[in-house]
Amino acid sequence: MMKPSFERIPASLSQEPIKVPGSPFWNVFKRFGRDEAIAMLVNVAGTVIMSFLTADAFILSLTGPVVEKFGFFPGHFREALGVYRTTPKAERKPVCFYFRKAVKGGTKSLLEDVLVHDPFYVALMLIGLKLYSNTPVWLMAFASFLIAVLIVAFGEVMVTELSYWDFKRRLKKKGFGFEKYYESRFLISAKENPARALKMVAEAFDLAEERGWSYTDAYFENKLAEYSGRVPRIRLRERVSGDDRIRTAQVVYTKAYEMGREKIDQYRYFPISKEKIYFMLEQEMPESVDEIKNNAARVFLKKTIETAEPRAVKFERILARSPDLLVSVDKVHGKAPFFLLELKTHRHVKLLKQAMRFVMQELPVIHTTQGKKEILFRASMTSS
Missing domain, CATH: 2.40.320.10 (Hypothetical Protein Pfu-838710-001)
Known part of the structure; x- marks a missing residue:
């Protein structure tokens, strides 16, 4: 028996019909890992530039940790600019909206670096160097850096899920x-x-x-x-x-x-x-x-x-x-x-x-x- 014929939907609605957010853990890992990598480059570049201006060891030791904080923002500004340019004009919000969102995202990565990544990195380096003293320092530093990034990713996903659970709990208490x-x-x-x-x-x-x-x-x-x-x-x-x-x-x-x-x-x-x-x-x-x-x-x-x-x-x-x-x-x-x-x-x-x-x-x-x-x-x- 022949199937009934059907009209096809206009092709204009077939563009990008599927949007999938992907793994929450992998999304955090990529975002924070990117921000950390950029911050590391800013750290090294800033220290090298400062070395041409002064030979003071104290100043040089502080330069990297200070200037690297600016490295947590470029990735977010680039993303915000991309979203602004690709958003249809009818839906596009003022540029300050995307700017604030970029600052918020960069600040979040910065706080995770200061409060979570750096303490775990230092602790892992100390423990690793004491337990495995023959391991090359560069390898220990890389492993400690990577493990600390993983800890940040797991921690952020866990905190997000707990926040969502609490959000629903509070609404249920309101009668929802x-x-x-x-x-x-x-x-x-x-x-x-x-x-x-x-x-x-x-x-x-x-x-x-x-x-x-x-x-x-x-x-x-x-x-x-x-x-x-x-x-x-x-x-x-x-x-x-x-x-x-x-x-x-x-x-x-x-x-x-x-x-x-x-x-x-x-x-x-x-x-x-x-x-x-x-x-x-x-x-x-x-x-x-x-x-x-x-x-x-x-x-x-x-x-x-x-x-x-x-x-x-x-x-x-x-x-x-x-x-x-x-x-x-x-x-x-x-x-x-x-x-x-x-x-x-x-x-x-x-x-x-x-x-x-x-x-x-x-x-x-x-x-x-x-x-x-x-x-x-x-x-x-x-x-x-």
Whole structure:
């Protein structure tokens, strides 16, 4: 039997659909190791230059440790400049924003160097030289330097994870609920019939179709920290189906990763780990954070949002589910050239992978890790 033909999604939305943060440990190791290496070069260069100006041993011994501190910033300024230049003008913030971010990143590496790396380096050198006195000093110095960098990387990741755990704990004390699940997203051309795509997946995985919902989201730019690659979003959400209305304020952290790299496969799989921290709004849907009646939720959200004007996203959702898997297709209001097909599960990641493979094999989709807000912005930029 011939498969039904499908329209393909516009190629303009196929550029860089996947963004994966990578290993938190490896990211810290590369960043701090780079900063330490630059600082070492500045140390040596500064000492050599000073040697042409004075032969005083005391001054020369102090020059390196003093001037090397400036070496913790060039890498961050270079990154900030790259982000500024590659950010679309419509989303680009003032240059001082990127400057402050670079200073903050360099200061963080500097403090880690002074408080963690240097003490461990000195201790490792002393212990190593006493226990292995025949080992060349250069080799001992290199090993001590590398081990101290590893300690900084492990320490920062551990502190970050503890900070994230404490962040969630404090929100739970304020009355927020918590839900974690895994999802995968795919773009389908808006010329298609979304019910047809939903039915194909539902029949393949024995999912029962349910009533649809209408969603209204208001996304706010926020000042929340990222935790080990988890990206934060703040939104107010109302979903309606018949007489049922559910209103929530949500803090959503998402982190994309690659699944199944250890095995050779025709496809690559990029699910998203999503942690949704939500507050049930027992009131009429607020148009702004200021209208939230619960004091604890309102105060927290006002402190964390960057701009009071939200970006609205409205869409209709049809879905089918079983206890282990959910599939939905979202039709965004307006002239969006796509439908968004999502697969979700709380625990069964192997089943999720099977469903992802089916979707990529049977439907002309673009696999993406971006959210509706980001995709809609890209769509508006390409159409303008």
